[in-house]
Amino acid sequence: MLDEHSALSDWLAYLETKHPKAIELGLERVAKVKQRLGLNPTFPVIVVGGTNGKGSVCAMLESMLHAAGYRVGCYTSPHLLDYNERVRIGQRQASDAVLCAAFERVEQARAVPPLQNMDASLQGNDELSEISLTYFEFGTLAAMQCFIDQAVEVAILEVGLGGRLDAVNVFDHDCAVVTSIDLDHMEYLGDTREHIAYEKAGIFRVGKVAVFGDMDVPITIRAQAQHVGAQLWCLGEQFSFTAGAQQWNYHGVSGTRSALPYPALRGAFQLHNASAALAALDALKNKLPVSMAAVRRGLVEVVLPGRFQVVPGRPMLILDVAHNPQAARSLARNLADLPPCHKTFAVFAMLKDKDMASVARALKGQVDVWLVAGIAASRGATAAELSRVLYAERVKSAVLTFVTVTDALQHACNEAVENDRIIAFGSFYTVAEVMRAQSALRFDLRGDT
Structure with a gap:
């Protein structure tokens, strides 16, 4: 049996054996383990989904909130070189020890309790049976366990696949961002942009702001926001940007942020992503106020390897x-x-x-x-x-x-x-x-x- 003293590499190899499928969408199993763990964050949570741009939006939010002085937890996937890249706390990768301790907590919660420690009246109860988790589901629960244990003040969670049935969606959140919609993972999400948008919009929550970071808004994005009762903010409608030669301006429901530096991340779509990140900050301004100085510093200092x-x-x-x-x-x-x-x-x-x-x-x-x-x-x-x-x-x-x-x-x-x-x-x-x-x-x- 692995424990918190086991090597991270041993844990990762072990996680790959705990479910017959690498990907199995659905929230029932992961929700049961979440309940056993009592993972109920008291800090604000931002969930970011979409086809492309998710990593950029997460990185910009993390950088701006860190510059504002918040202790930020950020969960993204996949990693490039080391698993630790997926879980960052205070802009630092979680240590092997922190990850292994969280993995052990998840393993204890999902595994069958020892019969000798179980009340006879409870034996055979489905609530106490072993629950199989995929590699990503296990890692998602462990990331939130890390954030709670490390007392972060805000968490940013990147959706792994889709949204509606993705493990990240087991957590309630204060703001959802969908960056863009295009054809990808069609074997799981559907073969049209509208079908995929429906799955992505599954992260919307009643009464919460849902940010959409593209001006080509699928019908299903609007329909799901209306059905759920989310406040839909779309690029080109509730928020927008104007680009200049050296600087750019963001226009949102809370006003204009002028003379902003271009993000350190290169690429033609980074102003779309930056605007979506700023819209999310607008949505959470009462809980997480961020100054203009922090926005500027965050945009200049943001780093995301492997994206242009x-x-x-x-x-x-x-x-x-x-x-x-x-x-x-x-x-x-x-x-x-x-x-x-x-x-x-x-x-x-x-x-x-x-x-x-x-x-x-x-x-x-x-x-x-x-x-x-x-x-x-x-x-x-x-x-x-x-x-x-x-x-x-x-x-x-x-x-x-x-x-x-x-x-x-x-x-x-x-x-x-x-x-x-x-x-x-x-x-x-x-x-x-x-x-x-x-x-x-x-x-x-x-x-x-």
Whole structure:
């Protein structure tokens, strides 16, 4: 039996064995364990869902609230290099010891109580039976246990998949944010934008503000807000932004925040994400007031690796976890906005259950050489599978295949000259492997983000 003194790696391996499916949406099991644990946070909670931009909104909220002096808990997923990235307290990753103690609490609550310690009248009671949890469900409960144990003053929770049936939705919250809606995870959420929006809107709560961070509002977003009785604030309606050459202005229900610095996170959609984050702060201004100084500092200091992350040096290296059509289109726009370069090398690897063709289609106009690699995971596409997708999309650029992402990156480093650029994208796995390869290659990938 594992306990709080066990290594974090042992716990993570153990969690992968506790449920027959990696993903099983539904709240019944996780709600029962939550009840056994008595996880009822007394601090404000913000839940962030959406197809793309969730991580950016969480990072901006965390940065601004931290700058305002609050002790902030932030739960995001997946991680790039270390599980500890998922649980941050005071802008620091939770330690192995804190995580292991929380995992033990969850394990004790979900497991069958020892018969010798059980009242005979209760034996056979379903309420005392063992409850199976997925890796993500276990981690979600443990994150909230950490936040309560560490006495945070506000928690930010990123939805893992969908919203309505995601484990994060077991917790009531004070404000919900849905960043954007596009086609992804269709095997779980539906095959149209409206169906997916319905699932995302499942995090809305009666009487609470629900922020939607895109001006193209699906009908089901409005319908669910009305059905639940949530206060829907949409970009372009209840809040908006105007962009200038050096600064930008946010306009919300509480007034205007003028002359704001551009977020440190790069990309064309970051003002959409920043505006959604500021709308959430507007919704919670009575509980969590945030000054203009804290907003400005938070925007300037926000960090989020792997989202159009430009690694310093020549040739330019760009890391982006873009793995669905909307994210790929955004990456393509961001690349088009950069100064022209001599040649662009793409280190490209994806999961085979993603829309590989649409991602390739979105980027093919920005790539001169495709360096295609496989991902060593059960869901990973092989280099041969990705190559067939590229040829089917009639890419005109050269396509080279490699066994691993590291091999592809090494080739790019050998071939690229100072005025070239290298982009690594397609999956969290892709970016994570590039980051792990830093010691062998000439890029310092843990440097300035």
